Amino acid sequence: MKTVRVVVLLVALLSLVVGCRPSDAIDDAQADIRGFITEAGTSPVLPSPPPPTGPLDAAVAYLAAELGISPEEVTVLSSEGVEWSDTSLGCPEPGMMYAQVITPGYLVLLEAGGREYEVHTDETGRNVVLCQPIPHHLSDQAPAFRALLAYLIQAYPGFGLEQRAEWVQEDLTPPGLVGASTQVWRSEEWYLQMSCPVVPHPACQTVLSHRRAGVVWAGTLEADWQVTPADESLTMSFDVGLCDEATPPDALGEWAGVEVTVQGRTIHIEQNLSYVCCAELALAAGREGAVLKVIETNVGQVCRCVCGYPVAADLTGLPAGTYTVEVWGVQYFDVHPLELLG
Known part of the structure; x- marks a missing residue:
């Protein structure tokens, strides 16, 4: 009913304008009116209303926080209202349980740093989820080192790496080499070396060694922090x-x-x-x-x-x-x- 009233008001307004215009203006006005006329038995197709600023702002703020950038660096590409099938907002995580109730919300497509991100919210913006993992840039090897060290500590507690209080980084990249870098982190007699090519989706070749025992582990580290041992697992x-x-x-x-x-x-x-x-x-x-x-x-x-x-x-x-x-x-x-x- 609200749509009908809007159309009627527009027609009435145009009728007043028509009474004051010459004949060529009348033809233009009538053409504008015909743009509102639809076939019998159908309803006019109007664009979906944009989401309230709350969910939209929440989606932008959430992505900015995940990427470590300011909200001003995030661009809204599109948004649409969605009824999610449960409280996972369309992005369930393995092993998690969700209430099986229809949850109104929004699907927001954002852009930052030349990449697109799909963010889901509920209708209030209090619950927000990013539906794809944030790609990591292995050209900055410090967070990659921390991710690999955390994996090795968890997977191989007997190596005693959690007892290493301080790791000192050293750049071993040969002078003049372009397109790759080699870094080594040292702690007492332990060495963790990472060689990473500078490509869109690099995989670092990594080696853990001890000054006396030599190499004890080797593998690759992907941009999503996935670790794959080089040798068949023991x-x-x-x-x-x-x-x-x-x-x-x-x-x-x-x-x-x-x-x-x-x-x-x-x-x-x-x-x-x-x-x-x-x-x-x-x-x-x-x-x-x-x-x-x-x-x-x-x-x-x-x-x-x-x-x-x-x-x-x-x-x-x-x-x-x-x-x-x-x-x-x-x-x-x-x-x-x-x-x-x-």
Whole structure:
């Protein structure tokens, strides 16, 4: 009914104007009126009303915050009202549960930095979601390094990287090289190197190494922070027995040792470890081609007493072949460095 009233008022207004115009103006006015006339039985097609400024401003502010730019650098390309099928606003995340109710809102298409982004909101603008991941620029390797380090700490706790309080960055890019850069981060005896080409969607080649143990891991880091190991993944399980203080301290040197056997497709490691009695040991398996490197880290405390720990570990998931196994331990911050135990 509101649309009908608007059209009628426009026609009435044009009628008043027509009475004061010459005949050629009348023809133009009639042509304008005919633009409002539709076929019988149909309704005029009018553009959708724009969203209220609340949801639109919320979408712009949300994208600006995600990109770390000012809202003035974001351009609104289009917007339309949508009834989302649930409270995910059309962008459900894996593992999340959403209320299955119709949720009115808006689909807003934005542009920033030459890229388009699709942002969904509810009708108030209180709930906003970006429906595609923000692309990361690996030319700025500092955030890429932090993402890779977080992955390695979570995936390989036995490497002890969380004990490294400070990493110092060094640029190893050869002078005059254009189109790629190589950076290395150092912390005590650990090195994390990243070589990244400067292309629209780069993938950094990354290597984690230790001054004594050598390379323990290599892989690629994509622009979406997806990490892919270069070698086929190893599966490692281990068990550290209780500290045995029955063996006299002066006899622990003879008692300690490492034995490696093959049981089917499993590499089994039995170790007698002489170490401080208040330790908490974590193991991780690194790899450099056919050389498998078991890294042992004390993630607990250090104290003056020493005892013997029985350690058992299994390495699985390897294809048939010939491998060399090295056991390196036990590191503790910068107090106890890694050494080859067997």
